[in-house]
Amino acid sequence: MAQVEEKPELFPLIADVVNKAHAGDEEDTDARPLEEIESLCMQCGEQGVTRMMLTSIPFFREVIVMSFRCEHCGHSNNEIQSAGKIRPEGTMYTVKVLNRGDLDRQLIRSEACSINIPEFQLVLPPSRGQLTTVEGLLRNIVADLGVQQPLRRIQDEKAYAKIQEIIDGLKEIIADDEDEDEGKDKPEKRALSKEDPVIRAITITLDDPSGNSFLEFVGSMSDLKWNMRTYERSLEQSRQLGLAPPVEDAEENAVDETEQLGGPNEEVFEFPGICSRCGRPLITRMKKVSIPYFKDTLIMSTNCEDCGYRDNEIKSGAAISEHGKRITLKVEDRDDLSRDILKSDTSGLSIPEIDLVLHPGTLGGRFTTLEGILDQVYEELTEKVFNTGDSGVVDVDDRAEFQEFLRKLKQVKNAEIPFTLILDDPLANSHVQNLYAPDPDPNMEIVTYERTWQQNEDLGLNDMNVESYSAGDDTKDGATESQMS
Incomplete structure (x- = not known):
């Protein structure tokens, strides 16, 4: 039997790369996890060396880590590039840095990623890609901001003071005071642990329309200090990434x-x-x-x-209705879940038995079955409620209460308990199938009502004029002539 030749793994896990580098023989060049290529140094024009490592980041994707160094002038540069497929959506990561353990979170920044630290009103525009930690990112910011500080102190003292305030604040967070008060007797400090709180809590947000950035979570994706959401790229963002034509x-x-x-x-x-x-x-x-x-x-x-x-x-496809419509359906068994339902984008949806209220505009316009729309509501709430916003402040009791709400919603969407569905549409463009048509449905009540002034205002109907244009113009002209005479 012919033996199947094992193909080498092009993108091994980063931990396997490190172990292989330590265990491999220095003379065995095949065991080296790095590729070395001579490259031109853009600083001095001599030949330097670029080292490339193909690796896979856990819970993320394949990446290429590149490091350049010139032995002639000492110039060095580190970059990271994504080697995976282009994601169809952008990603936004947010983490709360509350204790020193959060400074060790791994961070991957692509060349299209911008970083925001709102506590310092600091926004970093897209730059070169890098693989670092939260602490490494903060140290790089301190180093970059400090380069031009002596010159700013002379040319623009206000800018110098503002930037120095940011530098001092970041140094407090990373406890970087080794270079301060040199020569003075300082009391011995105890070793800081990961559980110790940072001097100042901050929020770090990575916004990457390419979806190629990453911020590590701790334990699992239910990490309360970590949040990730995806969004659709705008056309302008797609053009900036080269994914759309000019x-x-x-x-x-x-x-x-x-x-x-x-x-x-x-x-x-x-x-x-x-x-x-x-x-x-x-x-x-x-x-x-x-x-x-x-x-x-x-x-x-x-x-x-x-x-x-x-x-x-x-x-x-019809004219605007003069009245609103409220549909109330009593659901008693699974047969009712197969009813066709048309929910317009102006209709609200509520189920009083479980305190579910969806305001007009939620879910947009939908033409589906009752079971289909309840499934969509359940999926939206399950996937997004605790994965968006500031999840770090979610109380334990609130989380337990929401889990109980999801349990009841699951019973409703499976018709395990009777419930009442209410569609309230001020434009009367929503519909629930009548299983007894043309006779009245004993489980469904339809009520028409006069829209309030506020409802007409929200719908843009108060200032709408679709008739008597010429009459209005004649009246206006007549009034003008009368005043002139």
Whole structure:
């Protein structure tokens, strides 16, 4: 039987690389985890050496760590580059630095990442990539800010004082006072432990539209001092990363796409556009659907074949209703979960039995089943509530209370307990399927009501005028002539 040749691991774990470097024979060049390449030094023009290490960071991805040093002038430089796939979304990491153990968190900063420390009103723009720790980052900031301080002290004393305040504050956090008060007798300090609090608590935020940065959590992703969220890149961010064509190219592609499109495909209308994520041309399809015993509805679907971006939206195809509508449905068994439901973007949703209230605009417009919309509510709350915002201040009792709420919501979405669903839509564009149509549904109550002035104001209806333009103009002209005479 032929033996299968084992392929070498190109991106071993960083711990395995270190162990291999210590255990390997110095004369065995094959055991070296580094690749060395002669490179031109940009400082003196002589030849230096660039060392590259391919490794994998736990819970992150494959990276290339590069280190350059010139033996002639002593210039050195360290960088890190991502070797994985381009992420479809940007990432934002936030960590609360409360004790000295938080200074040891590993930090990966890509060349597209900006860093914010709000306590010092300090924002670091995108720079070269680096692999360091939180303490290493703070030390680099102190070193970079201190380079021009002697010159600032002479040219701009206010700027010098402001920057020196930041430097002194960061030195207090990392306990970097070795160079101060030299020659003076200082009391012996006890060894600092990881549990000791820092002099000043700070928040560090990494905002990376490329998604290639990383900030280490402790234990698991439920770390209360750590938070990570993803977001969709804007078109401008995609252009800055080189993932979208320039404005001129995108407009030309859109024009070409318009010329290639024919008429509507039966009842499906197609409109050319530009993808908000990658900037390439795409097609938005729209179809008019008539819902039985309700009204006409427009379903719009956008799909980008280049980057995979998708979006679906529901809009009313009828005139603005004069009244609002409140639908109350008593759900008693699983059969009710199969009812079709149209929730417009102006409709609120509530379930009084579990104190669930979704304000208008939440989840946007949806045309699905009752089971589908409850599943989506459960997924949104489960994944995002405790993974966004300042999770470090979440009280234990509040967390237990929320877990109990999720347990009840799970019972509701599985129809294990009876509950009441209320859709309140001031524009009357929402709908719940009547299983007994055209007869009244005994489990559903529909109430129409007059909108309040505030509801009309929120919907932009108070100042809307769609008729009597000419009459208004004639009256205004007549009044003007009367005043002149």
